[in-house]
Amino acid sequence: MKRRILTYLQQIDELIQDPPEDTDWDRAIHNHLTQIRFFQHERLIHLIVTVLFALMTTSVVVGLVGTGSIWLTLLLIPLLILLFPYINHYYLLENGVQKMYAQYDRMLEYQSDKKWNRFFAVPPKEEK
Numbered sequence: 811m812k813r814r815i816l817t818y819l820q821q822i823d824e825l826i827q828d829p830p831e832d833t834d835w836d837r838a839i840h841n842h843l844t845q846i847r848f849f850q851h852e853r854l855i856h857l858i859v860t861v862l863f864a865l866m867t868t869s870v871v872v873g874l875v876g877t878g879s880i881w882l883t884l885l886l887i888p889l890l891i892l893l894f895p896y897i898n899h900y901y902l903l904e905n906g907v908q909k910m911y912a913q914y915d916r917m918l919e920y921q922s923d924k925k926w927n928r929f930f931a932v933p934p935k936e937e938k
Contacts, residue, residue: 816906818845846914853904870889
């Protein structure tokens with residue numbers, strides 16, 4: 811998933827930086843919105859998993875402090891080992907989706923050169 815989101819972000823950055831003259835912005839925007847939905851879904855799933863792992867880890871720490879059980883110590887180690895990669899992956903997904911929103915806004919700017927887009931939050935700049 812990491813390689814997929816980073817590759818996709820790079821492809822869209824390249825498209826925005828040097829768009830071909832014949833770019834079909836309607837199609838590109840539609841495809842981009844589809845990818846945003848996919849990554850939003852992935853982000854939600856990883857948020858749920860990360861929060862559950864954090865709650866389990868916190869519960870085990872509280873139980874360990876209260877009882878001092880060696881079994882809880884053995885349970886805490888794999889939970890901590892898994893928690894940090896989950897946090898890191900969720901961080902990548904969150905920042906990636908936020909960047910995709912900015913890319914979407916830039917794509918709308920390119921599209922608005924041809925026609926007004928009623929979904930664009932800020933009207934295109936008028937040249938003087």
